Amino acid sequence: MKQFTSVYDVENIDELLKTALEIKANPFAQQEVGKNKTIGLIFFNPSLRTRLSSIKAAYNLSANVWVLNAGADSWTLEMADGAVMNGDTQEHITEAIKVMSAYCDVLGVRTFPKLVDRDEDYNEVMFNKVKGLSSVPVVSLESATLHPLQSFADLITIAEKSGYTPGEKSAKKVKVVMTWAPHPKRLPQAVPNSFAQWFSKVDWVDFTVVQPKGYELDAKFTDGATIEYDQEEALKDADFVYAKNWSSYENYGEVIPQDKDWQVTMEKMDLTNKGKFMHCLPVRRNVVVADEVLDSDTSIVIDEATNRIFSAQTVFHEILKNK
Numbered sequence: 219m220k221q222f223t224s225v226y227d228v229e230n231i232d233e234l235l236k237t238a239l240e241i242k243a244n245p246f247a248q249q250e251v252g253k254n255k256t257i258g259l260i261f262f263n264p265s266l267r268t269r270l271s272s273i274k275a276a277y278n279l280s281a282n283v284w285v286l287n288a289g290a291d292s293w294t295l296e297m298a299d300g301a302v303m304n305g306d307t308q309e310h311i312t313e314a315i316k317v318m319s320a321y322c323d324v325l326g327v328r329t330f331p332k333l334v335d336r337d338e339d340y341n342e343v344m345f346n347k348v349k350g351l352s353s354v355p356v357v358s359l360e361s362a363t364l365h366p367l368q369s370f371a372d373l374i375t376i377a378e379k380s381g382y383t384p385g386e387k388s389a390k391k392v393k394v395v396m397t398w399a400p401h402p403k404r405l406p407q408a409v410p411n412s413f414a415q416w417f418s419k420v421d422w423v424d425f426t427v428v429q430p431k432g433y434e435l436d437a438k439f440t441d442g443a444t445i446e447y448d449q450e451e452a453l454k455d456a457d458f459v460y461a462k463n464w465s466s467y468e469n470y471g472e473v474i475p476q477d478k479d480w481q482v483t484m485e486k487m488d489l490t491n492k493g494k495f496m497h498c499l500p501v502r503r504n505v506v507v508a509d510e511v512l513d514s515d516t517s518i519v520i521d522e523a524t525n526r527i528f529s530a531q532t533v534f535h536e537i538l539k540n541k
């Protein structure tokens with residue numbers, strides 16, 4: 219693997235899943251791959267899971283790891299080309315990324331969207347700038363439009379919980395429903411775009427997206443998915459319910475006044491096929507999902523977060539093994 223920025227950097231999803239399950243079963247067996255290697259992680263935005271699971275993944279491979287919170291821990295970075303830097307910015311992104319990539323063998327980067335200019339976000343201007351300047355392979359720690367390490371961890375979780383074995387033909391498809399849910403803030407579309415991009419390519423999954431009108435995602439990510447607008451109808455017989463809020467793609471970044479009824483409650487989970495509740499976290503309790511769901515055996519959010527270690531470890535392993 220040469221980089222990890224989307225599902226398109228994966229040659230064979232089923233093979234990668236198989237490797238992840240093997241790594242999870244025997245997490246310290248690949249330490250030769252990480253020995254004397256360094257993984258650098260740059261965060262332009264906050265993180266709990268991605269930061270800590272990537273560090274843990276590096277340790278499992280016996281790799282060294284450093285983390286930089288850009289802006290907070292470092293000089294204030296200038297992003298604009300040609301800028302006359304006589305104001306508050308102190309170091310240009312050009313030198314910063316060239317220097318940081320000289321200090322590692324793989325560079326993980328988190329760059330959230332600004333949710334102002336759709337073209338800027340959907341062209342991944344910031345992420346691509348970092349990628350273009352880096353002298354080492356780049357791993358997305360969540361970009362403006364995608365979060366592939368999360369989607370890969372979700373795939374590992376769904377495979378484990380549904381008993382899917384890579385390479386085997388399953389008798390019945392697993393029904394996965396991604397549902398929009400309410401939130402007080404405007405959030406990116408990265409997690410749902412990425413989840414849709416991965417799961418519409420998994421042939422043992424029957425994948426549905428359900429959202430209120432006006433919250434349709436960019437069709438290039440949901441191509442192949444069943445699109446619904448009636449949440450209760452969509453949840454019927456679901457094996458997995460993946461909840462997430464996102465702001466509007468069409469009216470870019472807007473939160474359209476909507477019904478609070480989209481919160482995931484136990485009454486709704488009862489419509490499913492004893493379905494499991496999933497969320498990438500962090501989650502707003504009693505807004506996105508009711509306590510009764512999150513605190514029950516129905517919820518597998520901690521399993522998902524745990525699998526973030528193994529999605530990251532597998533990706534670092536696949537990149538470093540060629541170095």
Ligand SMILES: NCCC[C@H](NC(=O)CCC(=O)O)C(=O)O
Pocket residue numbers: 360403405406407408409463498499500501502
């Ligand atoms: N990395 C996982 C999700 C990150 C981000 N969530 C958030 O910003 C939630 C913040 C809040 O609840 O205020 C998102 O939805 O893309």
Ligand SMILES: NC(=O)OP(=O)(O)O
Pocket residue numbers: 264265266267268269360368498499500
């Ligand atoms: N799910 C996820 O990426 O969490 P963090 O934003 O805390 O890293």
